[in-house]
Amino acid sequence: MAYWLFKTEPQTFSIEDLASRTEQTEPWDGIRNYQARNLLRDQVRLGDLVFIYHSSCPEPGIVGIAKVVREAYPDATQFNPQSRYFDPKSEPQQPRWVQVDVKLTEMFAQTVSLKRIKAETRLQDMILVKKGSRLSIQPVTDAQWQILLSMAKRK
DNA sequence: GCCAACGTTGGC
């Protein structure tokens, strides 16, 4: 079982949106970066746990935890001309982009802010902290996961 | 809104 960090912009899709899903599961679609795609396709597995990270907002940081409930399958938005994620170069016979399904397992009472993460000496190796890193699907080590969990205010 | 740091595109 592996750990991950998925970024999302709360103004587009927030953890509150994830929490409100009556279907319980949510497709994590719209990933349009090859490195992130490769991780989703080749390494993210059923049962893996994911930190949900809010970016491009007043307080960037980790806001909760989700679980992977379905492994990679073609992202439908790439074939939908109405979607902001439409990719005219992707062939239905050979889909370029994939998505996984996730289910919320826990919402933190308080954001573990990027500011706090950057201030934690033991987390300096996180991809998130590395200057210029924009990767939206990131691996998190067991040690990093435990440290971040201990920093979270849990309900 | 600014801008650094990336990633992608496309001409050559």
Add this chain to the structure above:
DNA sequence: GCCAACGTTGGC
């Protein structure tokens, strides 16, 4: 395959 131009991400 190189690399300039352009587009995007995301913190501040």
